[in-house]
Amino acid sequence: MSMSERSDRSNVGAPTSNPSGSDGMRESPIWDRHTIDEIHSKAELGRYRISGFSLHRQIPRLDDLVFLPAAMTRLPLEGYREHCETKTVLGARHGCAKPLELSVPVYITSMSFGALSWNAKAALGRAASAIGTCTCTGEGGMLREEREESSLLVYQMTPSRYMLDLEHLRQADAIEVAMGQGAKPGTGGVLPGAKVADRVAEMRTLPKNIDQRSAVRHPDFLGADDMEVKLEELRVATNNQVPIFLKMPATRVREDVKIAAKVGADVIVIDGMEGATGASPELLLDHTGIPTVAAVAAAREALEEIGLYGEVNLVISGGVRNGADAAKALALGADAVAIGTAGLIALNCNAPIYLDDYARLGTAPGFCHHCHTGLCPVGIATQEPELVERLEVDAAAERVENFINAMVMEMTLLAKACGKGDVHNLEPEDLRALTIEAAAMARVPLAGTDWIPGSANSW
Amino acid sequence: MVSADNIAVDQWAGLSPEAVHLDADECDPYELTHQLKELARDNAQIAVENPRARHNLGIGLEMENCEVHFLGSVGYYCGGFNAGAKIIVHGNAGWGVGEAMSGGRIVVRGSTAWSAGAGMRGGTLVIHGDGGPRTGIAMKGGDIFVAGSVGFMSGFMAHKGKLVVLGGAGDGLGASMYEGRIFIAGRAGSLGADAIERDLDPADVEELKRDLALAEIAWPEGALRKIEAEGRLWYFDKHDGRIWRSI
Numbered sequence: 097m098s099m100s101e102r103s104d105r106s107n108v109g110a111p112t113s114n115p116s117g118s119d120g121m122r123e124s125p126i127w128d129r130h131t132i133d134e135i136h137s138k139a140e141l142g143r144y145r146i147s148g149f150s151l152h153r154q155i156p157r158l159d160d161l162v163f164l165p166a167a168m169t170r171l172p173l174e175g176y177r178e179h180c181e182t183k184t185v186l187g188a189r190h191g192c193a194k195p196l197e198l199s200v201p202v203y204i205t206s207m208s209f210g211a212l213s214w215n216a217k218a219a220l221g222r223a224a225s226a227i228g229t230c231t232c233t234g235e236g237g238m239l240r241e242e243r244e245e246s247s248l249l250v251y252q253m254t255p256s257r258y259m260l261d262l263e264h265l266r267q268a269d270a271i272e273v274a275m276g277q278g279a280k281p282g283t284g285g286v287l288p289g290a291k292v293a294d295r296v297a298e299m300r301t302l303p304k305n306i307d308q309r310s311a312v313r314h315p316d317f318l319g320a321d322d323m324e325v326k327l328e329e330l331r332v333a334t335n336n337q338v339p340i341f342l343k344m345p346a347t348r349v350r351e352d353v354k355i356a357a358k359v360g361a362d363v364i365v366i367d368g369m370e371g372a373t374g375a376s377p378e379l380l381l382d383h384t385g386i387p388t389v390a391a392v393a394a395a396r397e398a399l400e401e402i403g404l405y406g407e408v409n410l411v412i413s414g415g416v417r418n419g420a421d422a423a424k425a426l427a428l429g430a431d432a433v434a435i436g437t438a439g440l441i442a443l444n445c446n447a448p449i450y451l452d453d454y455a456r457l458g459t460a461p462g463f464c465h466h467c468h469t470g471l472c473p474v475g476i477a478t479q480e481p482e483l484v485e486r487l488e489v490d491a492a493a494e495r496v497e498n499f500i501n502a503m504v505m506e507m508t509l510l511a512k513a514c515g516k517g518d519v520h521n522l523e524p525e526d527l528r529a530l531t532i533e534a535a536a537m538a539r540v541p542l543a544g545t546d547w548i549p550g551s552a553n554s555w
Numbered sequence: 556m557v558s559a560d561n562i563a564v565d566q567w568a569g570l571s572p573e574a575v576h577l578d579a580d581e582c583d584p585y586e587l588t589h590q591l592k593e594l595a596r597d598n599a600q601i602a603v604e605n606p607r608a609r610h611n612l613g614i615g616l617e618m619e620n621c622e623v624h625f626l627g628s629v630g631y632y633c634g635g636f637n638a639g640a641k642i643i644v645h646g647n648a649g650w651g652v653g654e655a656m657s658g659g660r661i662v663v664r665g666s667t668a669w670s671a672g673a674g675m676r677g678g679t680l681v682i683h684g685d686g687g688p689r690t691g692i693a694m695k696g697g698d699i700f701v702a703g704s705v706g707f708m709s710g711f712m713a714h715k716g717k718l719v720v721l722g723g724a725g726d727g728l729g730a731s732m733y734e735g736r737i738f739i740a741g742r743a744g745s746l747g748a749d750a751i752e753r754d755l756d757p758a759d760v761e762e763l764k765r766d767l768a769l770a771e772i773a774w775p776e777g778a779l780r781k782i783e784a785e786g787r788l789w790y791f792d793k794h795d796g797r798i799w800r801s802i
Contacts, residue, residue: 142793256712257674257693261657262615262638289790301676301695301714303734306789311712315673315692316651322631325610326651329632332584333615 134378144379146286148467148477150279150372150415150437151381157370157415158389158424160534161527162543165513173512180508181518184432186409187270187339187362190331195339195362196248196270198432199228200504201519202422204496205367205413205434206252206272206343208234210287210296211374211467213484214241215492216443216476221245222489223439223496232272232434235285235310237299238264250341253330255284255311258300262333270363271330272341273323276312278371278388278414280380281345284310288375290470293479323359341365346391346414347384353398356408363409364399365434366391370415372437374477375468388414388425390537393524396429397539405429419506426507427522428538435503442499443492444474450486565602568624568645574600584611595621595640602626608649616640619659634661637678650687653680656697669706672699675716681770688725691718694735700770710737710782711747719763721775729782733789737782738763740775751785 123129130152137145166172173180188195204220211234212220218241224231230248233239237259243249251268253260265271276282287296287308297304317326327340342361344352346368356364368388373381386394392412399405412425413434422433437445448461453473457466467477475487511519514526528543529535535542536549565574575598577590587603594601595618602624606612610630613623617638625633628646637656644652647665654673663671666684670692677697682690688706691699694716704722711727713735723741730747737750738759746752759781767774 143791255693257655257695259676260655260674261676262617262636262655263657265615265636265655301733303786303789306733307791309788311693315689315711316632316654316670322650325631328584329611329614329635332588332611333636335589336585 144377146288146375146468147378147381147465148372148374148376148469149381149465150370152378153382155369155387156389156531156533156537157387158421160389160531161424161529161538161540163423163427163510163514163526164528165510166515170515172515173517175509175512178512178517180512180516181520182504182508184520186411186432187341189339189362189407189409190336190360192331192339192362193335193337194269196230196250198230198248200500201426201430201432201507202227202500202503203229203250203411203432203434204231204439205436206232206234206250206274206277207374207436207440208236208285208287209239209242210234210236210291210300210479211477212440213472213475213478213487214239214295215484215487215489216440217242218245219443219487219489219492220439220496221249222493223500224248226493226497227500229500230269235274236287236296238267239299243267252343255314256300257315265330265333268334268338270339270341271334272343272365273327273330273361274343275314276345276367277343277373278345278367278369278385279373280376281347281369281385282312283377283380284312285373286310286375286377286468288468288470291374291477291479296479320355320359327360339363341411343367345369345371345384346386346388346394349386349391349394350398350401353395354402357399357402357404361408363411363431364395365411365413366395368392368412368414371413372415373467387537388412388416389428389534392425392428392430393537393539399429419503420510422503423507423510423519423522424527426519427526428524428540431520435500438499438503439496440476442496443476444487444495445472445476447474450474453483564626568602568626568643570600570602570624574598574602574624576602576604578604579607579609579612580605584609584614587612588614588616591616591623592618595623600624606630606646608647610649611635613637613640613642616642616659628665634659637661639678647684653678656680666703672697672718675699679770681772683772685722686720690720691716691735691737694718698766700766700772702772704741707744708747710735710750713737717766719766719779721772729784731788732782732784734784738779739782740777740779743782746782749785749788750782753781753783755779755781 184198184201186196222245225247232250235254248269250270252272254274289305339362341363343365369385409431412430416433450473472478527540606625606627608628608630615636619639630649632651634642637659639659642661644663648667653661656675657677660679662681668687670689672680674693680699682701685703686701686705690705690709692711695714707725708727710729714733718737720739724743726744727747728743729750
């Protein structure tokens with residue numbers, strides 16, 4: 097029996113007891129119903145639980161920051177009229193022939209065909225092309241439909257190297273060397289058997305319907321010195337036509353970013369712990385990596401310390417939901433943000449349709465994190481033909497295009513309010529933190545003070 | 556250019572007098588790859604002198620009508636992304652020789668370091684000396700023939716393809732394979748997780764005789780054994796919990 101065929105009793109109803117406990121129903125904060133349910137699950141399954149989507153706990157976030165728009169000391173731009181530049185160039189560091197020229201600092205992050213259906217991939221590609229930005233293949237090889245729909249496609253090289261050869265390398269507009277992801281740092285991908293359908297199995301050279309657990313360590317390099325040679329190999333193989341991205345989970349960001357710059361990455365992609373997944377051991381979602389807000393500040397500082405800030409491009413992903421999150425990431429030092437879950441939600445993820453199928457999974461719109469079951473009610477995270485059909489490519493692509501446009505409008509609105517004629521001119525000084533935790537992590541002062549916890553420098 | 560030394564080297568390497576020569580001292584890996592592609596249009600053999608164990612030699616070649624001879628040892632990733640060329644290394648090879656190759660043939664007269672043929676999808680890799688650790692790691696197709704022994708974790712997570720070892724192997728041979736096949740004549744330190752020994756059938760023997768004749772490797776004196784995945788790691792089963800919790 098495959099992983100996905102087993103029930104995951106992870107969806108627990110809303111509290112019904114009186115919070116004051118006056119009716120005698122007091123929930124222990126230690127042994128709350130989720131903890132109890134988790135132990136019951138493990139006792140039945142004999143393994144950790146596997147889940148899709150993102151984490152299930154509160155952490156400091158970009159949301160805990162606010163902008164300081166112009167008042168007396170700054171002059172704002174006309175929010176509804178004046179131009180604000182959004183063009184973003186990624187990967188020019190080593191003089192490759194074709195750095196990625198994006199019309200906006202937002203692109204679709206790496207999500208595999210396998211985790212997603214073919215039409216979800218095609219719709220994301222079509223939307224990105226309409227906007228003038230890029231998409232990324234993810235781990236499962238290069239899907240023909242995605243290549244055709246995407247004017248700019250980043251080809252991901254993961255440790256499993258599914259479908260990686262010269263023919264496909266040459267079709268890439270950029271190469272992303274994946275060193276992990278925010279959802280499960282230090283651990284390879286999981287694709288439950290229900291999603292290893294014929295075409296997925298063929299592209300990954302796997303037996304059909306097995307529970308695929310991908311490698312985490314690359315097969316032909318270990319450390320930084322090897323990796324420098326490896327990146328040169330990729331450049332030679334592509335005749336230095338395209339840039340090389342290096343994606344890593346946010347863990348020891350200061351050190352990791354410096355090493356990534358040293359080995360020759362043109363673009364460093366940092367995926368915060370909010371980064372989502374199609375399937376992961378649940379505990380890794382909640383207990384590994386650091387928040388995106390902490391990662392972006394640390395990455396910028398690292399590049400500044402080695403004098404490469406602005407030369408090596410920085411992309412931030414992990415829990416970026418709207419123009420505010422994206423603008424804050426840019427202000428803290430990112431050149432662009434990559435979105436995953438937000439794009440899927442724009443496609444139709446968790447939309448209130450096909451309610452019976454949500455119910456069959458033991459969930460409901462707004463709560464669904466059942467990507468791992470392969471039974472996505474809206475046809476995005478599934479390979480079941482009758483479910484896949486539910487996602488209509490034209491309409492889905494238009495929704496994602498609308499969403500990214502709206503997101504970029506939000507970014508320029510904030511930038512213009514702060515007096516910036518280019519979203520890339522947003523800077524840490526434009527931000528204040530609402531919590532001490534966010535102030536310490538983002539290295540910006542707590543609102544109303546000039547205090548940055550843990551920093552010798554105050555503003 | 557032509558000296559007594561050169562003629563001796565040419566004969567030793569099996570090069571014809573018409574072979575065109577390139578000097579790796581005079582070009583970087585980009586220029587070398589470019590030159591090899593250009594020269595392959597009108598030449599049947601190209602000899603690269605002074606490889607001096609440099610990295611990234613002969614990357615992403617696809618010409619099927621031309622042999623490339625490296626007259627000495629090569630560094631990391633020689634013949635990486637090979638898609639059709641015949642490459643002969645007259646020396647040893649560093650890490651990842653023939654990684655991600657999808658076609659063609661790479662012959663290493665000496666020994667190879669870690670991860671020879673990593674992730675390869677097709678083509679043939681012949682190693683006349685020993686293979687290092689993780690030979691054939693993550694391979695997805697094609698064949699690797701090793702006249703000597705291989706190091707630890709060889710065939711790790713191999714999806715498909717065939718790894719034939721005439722000597723022995725280190726620990727963890729064939730760990731977590733999918734549908735790959737390993738044939739080994741010597742002793743393995745240990746078999747890896749889920750690797751299991753199965754009997755050779757007559758078809759295997761016929762196939763291997765043809766393979767080894769083509770690879771110019773002698774048939775072993777002892778019997779060959781076949782190592783495959785048992786498939787217990789393909790699906791989670793709680794009755795195997797003791798295996799799963801520690802691997």
